[in-house]
Amino acid sequence: MDESKGKIIDLHKIIDPRGNLTFVEECRDVPFNVSRVYWVYDVPAGESRGGHSHKHCKELLIAISGSFTVSLDDGKTLDKILLNHPYQGLLIENGVWRTLDDFSSGAVCLVLASDYFEEDDYIREYDEFLKDQECL
Structure with a gap:
């Protein structure tokens, strides 16, 4: 996985x-x-969560129960990461499109976010996300 998008962090166990x-x-x-x-x-x-990018906010995702797959897209490459250990977290940088899929029964995704909720920080349209990536 390209660390400019995110990285797995081993937590204390x-x-x-x-x-x-x-x-x-x-x-x-x-x-x-x-x-x-x-x-x-x-x-x-069969449902998905996420489907957005953040302009500023960084997040740490932890599968505290069950499992799910996180897709990270920087507009050029796509990485898929299975989260299924409660002692690991996925640090996601800002400017990365994320989608969460394939939730197992009883799965719980805990998210620690660097910023308070601010709707203006979200990019919710993939075409707008790609347009912003071209400017970088």
């Missing part, structure tokens, strides 16, 4: 016979201040 524990610390494990946390769940079979 404490193995314990009573149950494992994983944690993430702002500005240590995640290279930004966390301004927003949200999660995506109960995605019906």
Whole structure:
């Protein structure tokens, strides 16, 4: 995977016979201040999430339960990453089109975002995204 789009980050994993524990610390494990946390769940079979790019916001996606595939597109190449370990996160840079597909039953995607929600930060039309990429 091209690291200008994103990269897998191994998170802390404490193995314990009573149950494992994983944690993430702002500005240590995640290279930004966390301004927003949200999660995506109960995605019906065959449905997709994402389908947008951010102008400024960076995100860390974690499959805290189940699995799903993340497609990262910079307008030139497409990478597909399976997220299925709760001790790994996918850091997604701004300016990258992302789509989440193939959710397993019971999958939960936790997202740590660098910015508060701001509709103006989103590019929701793929043609507009491609046009912006040409200007870079």
